[in-house]
Amino acid sequence: MELRTENVTRYIMPLREGGSLPALAEAEDGFKYVVKFRGAGHGTKALIAELIGGEIARVLGLRVPELVFLQLDEAFGQAEGDEEIQDLLKASRGLNLGLHFLSGALAFDPTVNVIDAELASKIVWLDALLTNIDRTVRNTNLLMWHKELWLIDHGSSLYFHYSWTNWQKHALSPFAEVKNHVLLPRASQLAEVDAGLKTRLTPERIREVVALIPEDWLNWDDLGITNQEIRETYVRFLTERVAHSEIFIKEAQHAREILV
Template identity: 90%
Template sequence: MELRMENVTRYIMPLREGGSLPALAEAGDGFKYVVKFRGAGHGTKALIAELIGGEVARVLGLRVPELVFLQLDEAFGQAEGDEEIQDLLKASRGLNLGLHFLSGALAFDPTVNAVDAELASKIVWLDALLTNIDRTIRNTNLLMWYKELWLIDHGSSLYFHYSWTNWQKHAFGPFAEVKNHVLLPQASLLTEVDAGLKALLTPGKIREIVGLIPDDWLNWNDPGISNEEIRDTYARFLTERVAHSDIFIKEAQHARGEIFV
């Protein structure tokens, strides 16, 4: 597995308010990308979560915009008038992450857009696996593009890595936040989709995905932890969660029961 590498050539506009300030930008290949910056919010850990989450979703057959490594050189952003954006761009020189921009896509509206039970169950399964807290009715991180459902923004996944302690506890945890998932009411086939998803996300495939993490994103100044040890922990975390998916499936089914009481 590998991701393409492109250079950012033009900053177009910020996409929303908030600490991360993702932006729409153009790259050297002439395409537009939603850029997630290393200098924002949670730094490269958010980029790692975005990378792993997006590529896991792709392996499971879900629609995710192409992910691309995007390079910002030292001169980029010097002419930007907004001081906050200029500071962000300066702090993000080097390797960042981009998602191919889906021009004309509309935000998913659960009151308007129907999702069948199988697809909803697969997405809930994915987010429970990744411990993704950010797919709620308030912020679905789902887009409708040419009448198909696309997944974006997995940067709030894998939150165990912000403390980086006792990852085993998180690996075997039930993920109680699934009760807030926007597609949980439709996810009636969690047990039925489980075996097929586990067959796709093998330990070998997990290690391929984790192997995509650039060394440059692993400089956390944590003494005694090598880059390979960090990658190994991500792989072991995901492998254990897949192997014990019944734990988070039962939690999701319990939450569904509370909805329909």
Template identity: 65%
Template sequence: MKEERQLRQVQVTRYVTPLREGGSLPAIVEADDDFLYVLKFRGAGQGVKALIAELIGGEIARYLGLRVPEMVFAELDEAFGRTEPDEEIQDLLRASEGRNLGVHYLSGAITFDPVVYPIDPLLASKIVWLDCFLTNVDRTARNTNMLMWHKELWLIDHGAALYFHHSWQNWEEQSRRPFAQVKDHVLLPYATELDIVNEEFRSKLTHAHIRAVVALIPDEWLLKDPTFESAAAYRDIYISFLENRLAESEILVKQAQYARKTLI
């Protein structure tokens, strides 16, 4: 059965403030729906591939029942680049005209710290499984990329996931490799239920859903890369990469369990 998903589209109406702690200089903006968003720019140094990883990672996490702020396609008009006085930001805005990715801004949220906020082992295991699946290297003690908002844990910033697409070399081999970087995952010490999670997520994450998430990627983001001739070719590789990792999930879990034993 074919599954269809879609993201809302908004128009950016006001640039509020840059978030300079982010390497790609994201910003808080207001849109025509009167909500605030963290805007991830297509013209940033990491380019549209960070947006693609953010989109795929966030939407898969949401489907698996984890809390992720709503994502929207955010259109940026050329007028913003003409009126911004800061030259660095002006260049970024001009390079990002068109469709970008907006993430709902969780006002008042604070950075998650597992020392301060005890985490349920099942939830920790779900997040570790997800990051092994997505090859997300950016959920460490130095930068957890998790927030506490209204006493609930939310996942943010998946732009460092799916790093295979920065070169495309040996992508099929990479899709079947264990995720060695799991040893640095901030939640690994608490992830005692990986076998249970693996059984649940393998049955839940279907081919139809993977295809539906990958179908969300705008063609113009995919075609910024000259490696392949069509957007369909890129989508096929993303789908195959994710399906291969799902098929090899037991290997991913064993690697995580081994890494966890070395910490205890």
């Protein structure tokens, strides 16, 4: 398991979505990417969540645009006139994360687009595992592209890494925020999809995903632990949540009963 690395050649436009100010850019391979910047508010932790969340979704058989590492040099975005964006680009020199741009994709609309209960249940299971708080009616982070549903934007997942010392407690938490999930009303097969998803997401696969994290994304100054210890904590957190998936499944089922 590995990600390609490309150099960004052309800054196209900022995408003013949320507070992270991603941008649309073109890389040396000629493709366009949505760039998530290491210099944005939550730094490399948001990129780690994006990377782990997207690649775990892929392991589970869900559709996620290709993720690539994008190298930004000093000249990138110099023509951008917005001072805030200029500062962001300067702070993001080095390795960032790119999401393949799905040209012509439309935002998922739960009142228009119909998906089956099995797919909805798999996505709710994924987001409960990842503690992803950002798949709501207001901001679905789901796209319809060529009549298929695609998952994007997992940077708000794994929020335990902002209070690192309590990771064991977070690993066994039920994830109450699942009550706000846009697909929860349709997720009637959470128990049924559980075994199959756990079969796919083995400890070995989790370790492979975590191994993708670039070393310099782990140079946190506030913990006093090694990069390898940080990786191991991500592995243990995710492995524990998968092993005890009944905790977040029961919470989701209870929240769904209230809704429907």
